[in-house]
Amino acid sequence: MRSEGIAATGGRAGALPIRFEGVSFSANETSILEAIDLEIRAGGPTVMMGPNGAGKTTLIRLAMGLVEPTSGRITFAGAATAAPGTRSIVFQKPVMLRRTAADNVAFALSAAGRPATQADVLRLLDLAQISGLADRPARRLSGGEQQRLALARALAREPQVLFLDEPTASLDPASTKTVEEIIARISASGVKIVMSTHDVGQARRLASEIVLLAKRRVAEHAPAQRFFTEPASDEARRFLAGELIV
């Protein structure tokens, strides 16, 4: 059991591994994910890739417990539910509360049942490299700044697993680099990162392993280095060659 860092669990039961067993998900009678068998373990970042509509966001929502599988099951450390407070998520377009950046983080700390001390608020803002923006109204921050504030809020829970859905989708190269540095630091502190991206360069920089989704299924799940150098599936070869695989 880890005893230090922002991922310290204080003896809480875990959320990892997250295991999908024959998981299918349909909405309005449309099949979105089919027969997903996937194990997400502790370790470096798991990066999901695949074309628009492949099911990346849906898979993240299932793993976060925001929706239930239509069939099959998902277990967390062998249990049907993850221990409370062990998972956090940052959506593609985070919604800011109508208050300052610091108060957004303070609210997230309180919501997580932690004392919202000024020191903790500043530590989280600092981690997200936005301590200089503490007193600014959150909704006036730029997209990149809001994304970093959303990361600070998500970390207020001290999650074991942090889900990030396209965390740099609309950011410029400099903001993308900053957010990637923050993600790498969070990962190094022991928090499991599960993220989606369309940015192959970003996946190369951050991923420990890749999950390629295509046609409602997992086309390939492999260590990042192997995925990029010796892709095993036809879908992965075509994806890396820049071909359409929808």
Ligand SMILES: Nc1ncnc2c1ncn2[C@@H]1O[C@H](COP(=O)(O)OP(=O)(O)OP(=O)(O)O)[C@@H](O)[C@H]1O
């Ligand atoms: N609640 C829902 N009702 C109907 N269709 C849905 C629902 N949720 C998702 N879908 C559909 O399921 C498919 C997968 O969606 P999802 O958002 O998971 O894809 P994605 O891989 O994240 O795509 P993108 O790269 O565009 O973000 C899409 O065709 C989407 O329209």
Ligand SMILES: [Mg+2]
């Ligand atoms: Mg998506």
